[in-house]
Amino acid sequence: MKARYLSFILGTGRYCVPVEQVMQIVRPDGILRVPTAPRFVTGVIRLRGDVIPVVDLKERLGITREAMENPGRNASRARIIVITAGSRSCGLSVDEVREIVDIDESLDSDGIPEDEPARRQFVRGAARKDGGAFLILDLQRVLAAGRDLAGAGAV
Amino acid sequence: MGAKILIADDLSFMRMIQREILTERGYTIVGEATDGLDAVNKFQALNPDLVLLDITMPNMNGLEAMRKIFTINPKARVIMCSALGQQSLIVEAIRAGVKDFIVKPFKPERILSAIDKALQA
């Protein structure tokens, strides 16, 4: 069954999220730092009066090393894709936003990288299109805020 | 001769501090009250020259106590003590007629200066 996705680039890979979950695309300006947030959360931004966390997707998916192998990447294309998942909203920092694609979700999943289990948990499927692989993000997992982040004084 | 002062605060160490500062200055502490009701009763019995009232106390808060004290003696000298987050209560107290207030934690000079001024008026 085909569905529309917004695709974007992280490092050397192509990823996508369902279009109906995309609220807005903004420039990565005005990110307010937050001391208590985990590493993969860059901070928060104000959007229409709401305070929304910004997730550094590369950090979250553990693909920073790959990004460094591409020093020529144009940093000015970086954007924040603001998505909603249920009642939550979140901004995803990406290297570049690309086109909207029609993807058949039921297609094979041989695009999922076998050798990086850390990344796999955040990817719920993959599709081949136009000679490339599009990895479909599992937003629920990306947004999961685990209590595994230890803090001494918390009861 | 030192002026007669009544101290009202539910915290014992607060009363102790105030007692120390004031007696050193030569004031006479005629009584200590631990709640609003106690303060009003002691005011009636002891007729002090000035009352130091904490704004939040059990069994009748400082605001209520002050109002009752004013019905006993409209010319009563009352100084209200308050913590940082209680500005709205202080404003209420001013409306009700308090002449001065002190914000805790306070320096000794502050409380002495406030009392000196109140006694002169």
Add this chain to the structure above:
Amino acid sequence: MPVMVNGPDEARLRRAFLEEAEEIVQRLSESLAHMEESADRELVNEVFRLTHSLKSESALMGYQSLSRLAHAMEDVLGKVRSGSLSLGREALDLLTAGADRSAVMMADISRTGTEDGADVEDLVGSLAVLVGKESAPGAPAGPAAARTLASARGEPAFDAVELRRIEEARDRGESLVRLTVRVLPDEPMKFARAFLVFSNLEQVVNVIRAVPPMDGLPTRDEEYAETVFYLTAPPGDELLEGASRVDQIESTAVERIGFPGAAAGVDASVAAEGAGEGAPTEPQARPAEKSSIRVDTRKLDELWSFVAELVIHKAHISRLCDGVARGMEAAMIHEELLESADSLEKLSSGMQQAMRDTRMIPISIIFSKFPRLVRDLSRKLGKPVELALEGEDTEIDRSLVESLSDPLTHIIRNSVDHGLEFPEERVRLGKPEKGRITVSARRQGGTIVIELADDGRGLDTERIRRKGMDMGVPNASAMTEAQVRELVFLPGFSTKDVVTDVSGRGVGMDVVATRVRTDLRGDVELASEPGRGTRVILRLPLTLTIVNSLLLADQGQLYAVPLSDLDSTAKLPAADISLEDGAEVAPWMGEVIRVHSMSGLLGGDRPSRDEYFAVVLRHGDGRAFLIVDELMEEREIVIKPVDDLVNPLRLFSGVSILEDGRLVFILDTSFVRRDNF
């Protein structure tokens, strides 16, 4: 305070600010130079706009001195524009000096990031004297700085009621006095001090107005570091001095000033005409009362019925307890408790709603100012205008009233000033001679919709698009009409760029957009038919969660504790902290309670000091110390939800953003429990 953003973001913001501000100051200097030769209307408007932009932007960045300087210059230019001040040698020299000083300050900011050490008092004072030429004939007592600040504000425009009172006082032989009271900087409750003076004054003289106002609690206590009271009093200063003999007051300055409109004869409407124009720093007309409020008794009745139910419920629970004691079956207890919990749930949400309802007041409280505003504008500009108000009964949250007033007024001004054509043109176009403005409010589900419509020129989309392209907005040429209309909300857009009218003041809609979208969490959109009119549509959520809290600072981050969760503030000597069962404790009020530190809660260590600033938190019966770096002020803040991603330890119940852009985390004190022991 500057926008609190760390590291590269702050530098980037500052770079952007400097780029733009430097250009503004450059153009300012050039234009002022041109003005030496010939000062035409166009030029004056341009310079006015430039100083206005400089004022707003530097204020946003927290550069107070620069903002004040720009503001003082804007005041002068405002008067020149309206014709009440001529652009003489003195004015030009001062303005040029102001531009030069701004350039110097910007070089400083560029180098050091702050404007520390910048002193603008001399210029601000001189500029203020230019503006307030009619006032202060007598030599004011008190420190020069106080005088400068007060007169920099200009005289307020008194309303009809105030003017009448002043009139009557004059007949009694009293004079109009401006009493400026300064509170000592170390006083933590400045408003209360000012209020104390106010309360004393009211007993002996006739207080006309206080700036900032005395009704309700302030959002920023610092605003009351200096308060100006306008009052009438018989000759002799003893009464005034007696009333201001309050502890912790640094200085009092008494100035007898001339009666308003004295020269032009006592015509209340003439003096009040200045209400629309004049001093931009004019205090807001009567903000909604905050400390005592009027509530429809029907709403109180509803609340009362909830309370009655609560009492019944309490009895039910008591009986359950008896039942438990008498050995009632566990299953039955369980069932009853479930029912109870359910009823309590409904009761509490019902009560919350009922309480929220008491906060609602009809929007007519804002609308009531508009007829006068429109009349004044219409008269001043020579454009007859008809105003229609609809939906005045629509209720809005009290807290919205103050914030909504300005943007709506602004939009109406724009309509009359720029949207509506002059009568001759209207007739020529086949429109009725009188322009028409309709302001309507209605409720749509959980939103309030306010529409302001005029039947004027409408928006010139192409003009906006061109301006957008000039400004470098990406893709401006390819945007749809709706998108182009959105551009109007960008900073840097003045109304001049939006309609074909070229005259008049041009202050942008970006201020409105910020206020509505950010502060009020709503939205604003524009609709327009070229030649037929413009509509501005505001949508606002019905309720905001506002909580009175104490602000704290720790390691550069702001936190807030709702006053209801706060027992007191304290200074905790390190020596008092001991270890008990592996947890840190300290004595408090005869007991021993847990000691936490903000840094500890976040996974770090308690800083090493001899003595700590702390608050005593409360949750139910439990108390605990929370050590922080700084105790700050009490504030009413709007709480917004915070996502778990940013709050993984669930330490916070919400987040707030202050007017200056700083982030505040609201503490969830449920970690304080009596059974810690």
